Amino acid sequence: MKRIGFIGIGLMGSGMAKNLLSAGYPLVVWNRTKSKAEELLTRGALWAGSPSDVARQADVVFTMLSADQQVKEVLLGAGGVCEAVHQGHIIIDSSTVSPKTSRELYEAFAAKGADFLDAPVTGSAPQAEAGNLGFMVGGKKEVFEACVPMFQAMGHSWTYMGETGAGTTTKLANNTMSAINLLSFIEGLTIARQGGINPEDFVKVVSSGGAHSKMVENKADLILSGNTAAQFASVLMNKDLGLALQMAEELGVAAPVLGIAKQILRMAVGKGFGEEDIAAIYKLYQDWA
Helix, strand or coil: CCCEEEECCCHHHHHHHHHHHHCCCCEEEECCCHHHHHHHHHCCCEECCCHHHHHHHCCEEEECCCCHHHHHHHHHCCCCHHHCCCCCCEEEECCCCCHHHHHHHHHHHHCCCCEEEECCEECCHHHHHHCCEEEEEECCHHHHHHHHHHHHHHEEEEEEEECCCHHHHHHHHHHHHHHHHHHHHHHHHHHHHHCCCCHHHHHHHHHCCCCCCHHHHHHHHHHHHCCCCCCCEHHHHHHHHHHHHHHHHHHCCCCHHHHHHHHHHHHHHHHHHCCCEHHHHHHHHHHHC
């Protein structure tokens, strides 16, 4: 069984790494803050002194980080993974980054004889913990097929999308829809509540009709309870929509609703909701109401 390295033990990475351990994979981990990896270490994971040390000890290295710059630093920077890779290594980035970054990483590792997959996910922290993520993957198909057992340990679906960058392109398009779906729910809920409709009854109606979505399913309880502890932080969705807008512009695609969604996410972050779950956007609408 291949030894797996995992870099980025945050809300998502923690659950993913636990599920790899549970599936029996030998695991070596690194995170900027070591304390976040303590639970994994008590379960049998090994600690590496640096990203390059992870690569020295592992056959496959996963990264789950917050943004393009962090991914580049960990993979390509001083003491990074690229310093220690060799022929046969597989690097899998599950972060949400731009397709341009994914292609840059592919080229850097190909020059060392290593393979690279961009494999971002659908789902947030609860799905990561439950091993119920969906992987969308770009890169060489034969490398994807070799890695399916690892995706299977962490998720319920794994779809090969095409060449390098196809996974991250899919993720940004998916998050565009997720944000718009969430905003449509929050906007409708705000209108209903201001009109005197019981919010719980409104959610029941929405959940049984054409307006239903995964965002209603996943976020209604958080919104109604006021519990906006981060499962997927607003600051990260704001970042993702910025990448999606940039991609749409590069592709020559008109995306006016995406543009409005990005403005609202920016406002939510500006209001101080950045570290709260995206369900906290409801607070913004309450302020406006």
